[in-house]
């Protein structure tokens with residue numbers, strides 16, 4: 001078996017790479033190989049409306065089933081690539097099947113990090129990355145009164161919002177002194193902490209998990225300091241480890257992810273990498289080598305690779321954007337706030353409709369907009385053009401960001 005383009009990982013990036021190749025009239029053979037049994041589907045609803053039971057799985061599909069056959073994209077699902085031979089241009093699956101490629105696109109995302117303490121493998125301890133994960137959680141929920149969520153990042157907070165809506169008692173344990181500390185400024189963290197508390201969620205900051213308790217099934221969480229929180233479910237949302245060990249073993253450069261250039265080429269010949277697993281120099285992070293974990297990044301990198309394979313000029317320089325839904329709040333983020341030296345709050349958080357604007361050296365580098373789509377749409381230009389703005393005018397909601405962008 002050999003394909004002109006073999007895509008490993010049938011998630012957001014992998015699916016979009018196949019779609020973009022066919023959209024751009026690529027005529028070679030394409031296979032999309034993934035270790036999950038399902039057709040490519042959207043991951044964000046797994047901690048939002050799919051977990052809440054408000055959206056059926058069929059509506060998560062990135063394309064309807066017939067699409068892949070019509071576009072002649074071979075789907076090799078339920079198969080895990082165990083190794084890559086970059087010289088022979090082959091991959092080998094866990095069952096020993098060898099598949100050849102002309103070009104390999106590595107789009108494997110990452111595995112959720114697990115707790116390193118005792119009890120981490122007990123039943124009732126969940127991570128949220130796949131449909132299977134979300135289904136398992138939902139199936140256990142009827143027998144659950146109290147859930148401990150470990151990690152106050154987006155996925156943990158989204159899960160907490162859904163679980164509290166189900167009437168569960170939810171405790172969020174965050175090791176740092178505020179939620180969303182790695183991705184947002186303090187005003188946004190404090191706003192979301194207050195919102196969750198108003199919905200009855202117990203947010204504990206500076207909380208260190210010592211171990212999980214239970215024989216077969218989890219019965220509680222012991223904190224450093226000795227306090228035990230009884231619970232019937234634990235949800236762990238503490239980030240991912242990029243799934244790149246096969247590429248690194250084959251000689252690709254990388255570490256925390258696999259290193260790629262502006263066309264998403266790895267250091268191995270004929271091998272690209274995209275999405276959560278691809279570490280790239282990002283202009284919106286001051287040129288630093290970073291990985292982004294977002295649908296935008298996976299899709300835009302997939303498009304760059306498709307055009308590069310087709311011999312077109314393309315370079316990854318898309319502005320990062322992201323969203324999160326919690327309760328009736330829609331957060332929309334654009335740009336990268338890391339490295340900011342000033343924060344401006346635009347509007348009153350008490351109205352539940354406001355933006356946090358991040359500046360570096362007097363230029364806007366990112367916005368977090370809560371129920372404020374207008375700022376999100378109009379603020380992009382401030383970032384892309386690197387415009388110097390008076391913070392006092394930015395803070396004034398009567399002055400539109402469009403006006404400030406000129």
Ligand SMILES: Cc1cc2nc3c(=O)[nH]c(=O)nc-3n(C[C@H](O)[C@H](O)[C@H](O)COP(=O)(O)OP(=O)(O)OC[C@H]3O[C@@H](n4cnc5c(N)ncnc54)[C@H](O)[C@@H]3O)c2cc1C
Nearest residue numbers: 009011012013035043044081108109275276293294295298
């Ligand atoms: C619960 C949740 C909520 C999220 N919410 C948002 C959001 O609101 N907004 C947003 O922008 N982003 C969100 N994200 C992040 C977003 O889903 C990811 O950034 C995106 O899916 C990355 O795409 P990808 O193609 O890199 O990886 P994935 O979509 O994870 O796809 C990778 C696929 O490769 C498979 N795979 C891995 N290793 C192998 C192997 N060796 N062989 C075969 N297959 C393999 C994996 O099982 C998986 O199916 C969320 C993620 C999760 C988990």
